Amino acid sequence: MTRQKSLKALVRSRMTHTGEIYTTARRHVLAQRTDLSPFPSAVLPGYRTTGGGTHPPSTLLRNLLAHRGVQFSEAMLAGLGGGxxxxxxxxxxKDFPYPTMTVVAQHHPEPFLPAALSRLGFTTSVTTTSSAKVAAGRLAETLAGGAPAVCTLDRARLPWHGVVDPVFxxxxxxxxxxxxxxxxxxxxGCVRPNxxxxxxxxxxxxxxHRLLTITGAGEFDLPTAIRDAVATTVGHLTGPVLGHAYDANFGLSGMAKLVDALGDRKGRKGWSTLFGRPDGFFWALRRLHDCLELEYTAPGATRPLYADFLAEAALDGSYSEAAALFRASGEHWSALAAQALASAPELARYDDLSERKLALMVTEGARASDEIQAISAEMASLPAAYAQGAPLSPSEQDAVFDALHERAAAALTVEREAVAVLARRSANSLS
Known part of the structure; x- marks a missing residue:
């Protein structure tokens, strides 16, 4: 408890000095490595930084490039990857008691690392194989050549993640x-190698056995790369993305669907129907929080980090205008996430556990796997405990959904304006 209070004090102090939202400031505070003991001798020479940052894919790429002697900010890489x-x-x-919900707030579905690396003039090699022996040989050869290898793993099998829903x-x-x-x-993710x-x-x-390696670097023009990335982001926010009916779930259209679902009290796709049972209500609210602050995102639905990218790019005044708008929408998304976990004491308990778990994942990693697993088990038990206790009545649940609907609608209004600003800039740059 003392450590948790100390963390909150440090985070609030940083917020005062930087103006960051709470969740962004928290990630930066946690990433300040205090254990300065040497990395294990088996770690590649020159690989000096692990974890840190606010957006795991961008942070990972920043660390990979730093090992090659190339320095970019996390925000710049996030933007170049699609933002x-x-x-x-x-x-x-079939085997899950209520519907499940996902929000992906980072650029999707284009793979982040290849997109960012390509815009920066890097070439990559991506291999897959069903043979464990072949895969092990490729990995050993990559490491022997002095290069790190990006491998795609099952997150549920990594004990320091303590995945709460391993069924997915x-x-x-x-x-x-x-x-x-x-x-x-x-x-x-951890500031020490795991x-x-x-x-x-x-x-x-x-x-x-998917393995990606950076194989070389060529020429690139950063302003051109930035403009291309911004145009892609705008295109995917306004659609189409995949070229078929599922595109309605992406971008501004996807946001509108969420807004409508939160406000729908009668329809089959409204949250009152989808998540009307108490355990489903609990699950949906904590999932909404996690997807806006922790998973497939940076804090604030990745909007504050994208605002930092636009401010750093600073190609013209429209980028600054859009940055301010995306920073405002990020505040709306973070406020919505906080509202979701303020609806019941058990959700507040989930919030406390989530913060403790994140602190351990970033600062201790594998060394705290047992504690992380125990925290995750308690988190997984909370929906049933909430349902068996004194859950909100249907009308009280609807009042929660109404408040979330209003906040999401406010975020959507700001985002439409921000995208329109960038769309005008992208159109001008192409004309």
Whole structure:
């Protein structure tokens, strides 16, 4: 409890000095490495920084490029990888008691690392194989050549993640930055390399053994790369993305679907119907929070980080105007996430556990796997505990949905204006 209060004090102090939203300031505070002991000897020479930052894919790429002696900010890389997006989707599974919901607030579905690297003039090699032996040989050859390897693992098999819903597949990119006979060392969110027993790594990597390496660098023009990335972001926010009916779930259209669903009290796709049972209500609200602040995103639905990218790019005044608008929309999304977890004491408990878990993942990683697993188990038990206690009545649940609907509608209004600003800029640059 004392450590948690200390963390909150440090975060609020940073907020005062930087103007950051709470969740962004928290990630920066956690990323300040205090354990300065040397990395394990098996880690590649020159790989000096792991974890940190606010957006895991951008941070991972920043660390990979730093190992090559190339320096870019997390915000610049986030923007070059496509920046922001929005996917709203609801799924029903036979063995799950209520529908599930996902929001992806970062650029999606274009793979982030290849997109950012391509715009920066880097070439990559991506291989997959069903053969564990072939995959192990490729990984060993990459490391022997002095290069890290980005491997796509099953996140549920990484003990320091403590996945609360392991029933859902979740491909997750990590950098393999060293290995010995028994252990593989990963750059995966923690400010220390995360060691994983080789047999556990092989089990987590077993599906396709996907491996990405950076093979070379060529010429590139940064302003051109920025304009191309912004145009792609605008295009995917306004559509189409995939070229078929599912495009309605992406971008501004996807945001509008979420807004409508939160405000719908009668329809089959409204949250009053989808998540009317108490445990489903709890699950949907905590999932909404996590998708806007923690998973497939940077804090504030990635909008504050994208605003930093636009401010750093500063190609003209429209970028500054759009940056201010996206910063405002990020505040709306963070406020919505906070509202979701303020609806019941059990949700507030989930919030406390989530913060403690994040602190351990970033500062301790594998060393705190047992504690992270215990926290995750308690988090997973909370929907049922809420339903068995004194849950909100249907009318009280609808009042919560009404408040969330208003906040989401406000965010959508700001985002439409921000996208219009960038769309005008992109059209002018192409004319």
């Amino acid at each position: 922001i997006g929005f996917l709203y989707a609801v799924f029903e599974y 597949g979740d491909p997750h990119d990590v950098a393999v930055i060293g290995a010995d006979d028994d252990t593989v060392y990963l750059d995966d 060691p994983l027993p080789r047999q556990d790594f092989e089990a987590a990597w077993a599906r396709k």
